[in-house]
Amino acid sequence: MHKLQHKELADKYMLRILRSLTDPELSNLLRRYGQKSRGVSRHDKIAFVMHAGIPVSNILLRDIFEATDNQGQRKDRVKLLMEDLGLNVSRLGTTLENRVSILMESIKSNAEAEFELLSVSGFKELIDSLSDTIPPVLERLRDEFEIEESEDLEPERLRALGISPLDILYVYTNDEVKAIRDAMGLPKRNNPRLAILNSFASANDKLLEHYELLASRDLAGLQAVGISIKEAEIGAKFEEITKTIFEQLGLKVDEELRKQVSTKKDRPDVILSLGDEDVIIGEVKSYKNGDFAKYSSTSRQVKSYVNRCEGNGNRVSQVLIVSPGFSPDFIESAEMDTEVNISLLESAGLKKILEAYKARRKPKFSARLLTKGGLLKSDLIAKSI
Numbered sequence: 001m002h003k004l005q006h007k008e009l010a011d012k013y014m015l016r017i018l019r020s021l022t023d024p025e026l027s028n029l030l031r032r033y034g035q036k037s038r039g040v041s042r043h044d045k046i047a048f049v050m051h052a053g054i055p056v057s058n059i060l061l062r063d064i065f066e067a068t069d070n071q072g073q074r075k076d077r078v079k080l081l082m083e084d085l086g087l088n089v090s091r092l093g094t095t096l097e098n099r100v101s102i103l104m105e106s107i108k109s110n111a112e113a114e115f116e117l118l119s120v121s122g123f124k125e126l127i128d129s130l131s132d133t134i135p136p137v138l139e140r141l142r143d144e145f146e147i148e149e150s151e152d153l154e155p156e157r158l159r160a161l162g163i164s165p166l167d168i169l170y171v172y173t174n175d176e177v178k179a180i181r182d183a184m185g186l187p188k189r190n191n192p193r194l195a196i197l198n199s200f201a202s203a204n205d206k207l208l209e210h211y212e213l214l215a216s217r218d219l220a221g222l223q224a225v226g227i228s229i230k231e232a233e234i235g236a237k238f239e240e241i242t243k244t245i246f247e248q249l250g251l252k253v254d255e256e257l258r259k260q261v262s263t264k265k266d267r268p269d270v271i272l273s274l275g276d277e278d279v280i281i282g283e284v285k286s287y288k289n290g291d292f293a294k295y296s297s298t299s300r301q302v303k304s305y306v307n308r309c310e311g312n313g314n315r316v317s318q319v320l321i322v323s324p325g326f327s328p329d330f331i332e333s334a335e336m337d338t339e340v341n342i343s344l345l346e347s348a349g350l351k352k353i354l355e356a357y358k359a360r361r362k363p364k365f366s367a368r369l370l371t372k373g374g375l376l377k378s379d380l381i382a383k384s385i
Helices: 011-020 023-032 042-052 056-063 071-084 096-109 111-115 120-129 137-145 155-160 165-169 174-183 192-209 211-215 219-224 231-248 255-261 295-311 328-336 347-359 378-384
Strands: 270-275 278-284 315-323 342-346
Touching: 011 042, 011 056, 011 071, 011 096, 023 042, 023 056, 056 071, 056 096, 071 096, 111 165, 120 155, 120 165, 120 192, 120 231, 155 255, 165 192, 174 192, 192 211, 192 231, 211 219, 211 231, 211 347, 219 231, 231 270, 231 278, 231 347, 255 270, 255 295, 270 315, 278 295, 295 315, 295 328, 315 347, 328 342, 342 347, 347 378
Parallel strands: 278 315, 315 342
Antiparallel strands: 270 278
16 A cells, blocks of 8 residues: 555654654755745644655655755764664665665564564553543544544554554654653653653563562562552453463464453453464463362353354364462362363463573474363473473
8 A cells, every 4th residue: 555655654654753853854844845834833844744745765865954964964864863763773874875765674674573562461551551641542543543433442453453562652742752751750861762662561571570479469579579569450460461471482362362252251361372263262360378279160261261262263272271379179170171171380380481481592382282281291391492
């Protein structure tokens, strides 16, 4: 579509570039096309350029500069723009034309990496934190990307629409982003958008580091390591960080499918897509005292989820239950259940598997390792990676 419209960059990338320009540069740009710039707001300047169909290459090669600016000054400005946009480039290019071309290719090729900046849970945290802005973040996204009101904008749906965490922060003006950064108490050096994203990534890393405390609902232990959390939030956080672990193991956490098969009564915690309509249903149980022992109620839950998935045309390869520990009766009941295949995995074991995965230079992990049934031996799985 962009090629048919003769667009060098998608509109969202154009917006990033324009928001990184100074007011005098935007004024130069407007005057180049016969528009008045005096008394025109920054918002209106950007809006004009966005709808004028001006090629990005023209803007960066010529339109933002004063007539007296030489080639060296123009090259330096494009280099600074790359830094402002957070682009890591292996080479700068010797000519201005090279440099502009590298900038445009880099901003397009970084699209996939942007989705790796935050996990699903970190993505959700970012959206939740911006819900109090005026207008709220989802309203801004619907307006900016022309998304219908009927669309439920969960993180996985935003990913499917090609909207990254960085795209979300670019629907805010530079001044708004700086105000959000300051309200979060973040340092004022470096790129404010990247600082905000890194803060959510760091918070997620800390929860992951203390995953066992989440699993066992150890509120005092979490607070002792500097994690501010309410007891009512622990279960949801445990679920979110478990999804993060699966993602880091290279598994596909399918939020879109989970939404399709969920009802008000039945909502599986995790669905892992294996391809060819095969899935693993994950149930995540944080538990405060001792080993988890509620097999009858848990089995009713997961069997209901299996029926929902199979009714949707999926094949359930396995049900995986993650908990800090399981009672002997729970383990025996799971092994003897003839209606559904159930694997059990202790939370400490899941973290051990992730640590082994990260420690390998070329790790090999298959979701099939989670489908053996019964209580999984995390030590053996970790050694096989």
